[in-house]
Amino acid sequence: MSLWRGPAPLVLASKSAARRAVLEAAGFPLDLVPAQVDERTIERGLPEGAGPDDVARLLAQAKALAVSAQIGPERYVIGADQVLAVGGTLFHKAPDRAAAKAQLQRLQGRTHALHSGLALVQGENVLFETVETARLTMRPLSEAAIEAYLDAA
Numbered sequence: 001m002s003l004w005r006g007p008a009p010l011v012l013a014s015k016s017a018a019r020r021a022v023l024e025a026a027g028f029p030l031d032l033v034p035a036q037v038d039e040r041t042i043e044r045g046l047p048e049g050a051g052p053d054d055v056a057r058l059l060a061q062a063k064a065l066a067v068s069a070q071i072g073p074e075r076y077v078i079g080a081d082q083v084l085a086v087g088g089t090l091f092h093k094a095p096d097r098a099a100a101k102a103q104l105q106r107l108q109g110r111t112h113a114l115h116s117g118l119a120l121v122q123g124e125n126v127l128f129e130t131v132e133t134a135r136l137t138m139r140p141l142s143e144a145a146i147e148a149y150l151d152a153a
Helices: 019-023 039-044 052-071 097-107 144-151
Strands: 010-012 030-034 076-086 090-093 111-122 125-135
Touching: 010 019, 010 052, 019 030, 039 052, 052 076, 076 125, 090 097, 097 144
Parallel strands: 010 030, 010 076
Antiparallel strands: 076 090, 076 111, 111 125
């Protein structure tokens, strides 16, 4: 049974298999339309003092609005983004294995915050947006454990 009662499936502004699986498991029919936004440009344009939670919220909003502009105003679009922060430093997707290893080494033994932003839009209207933050502590990892994790990724 679908929880969604809209005239057309929701549009997920993402290519994330995990996000798709979560929404489908909750009973939402989906169309996937990956957003074409430059996340770093959006981050650089944020006002002074914007925190990582603001970054997650505004990236989710930008993705949803970009897809909505592409497909038309009649569809409901969900945008989502996650921002990982330790102290004042934001972590982005590692471009390669060496960078991923460096990130894991930096995170181990430390508490970090994972800010998850979500926006629901229709046309140019932001109907709903939220950010939830999880605080996580990564235990210290051996070199072998890091390598095994990277091999599995």
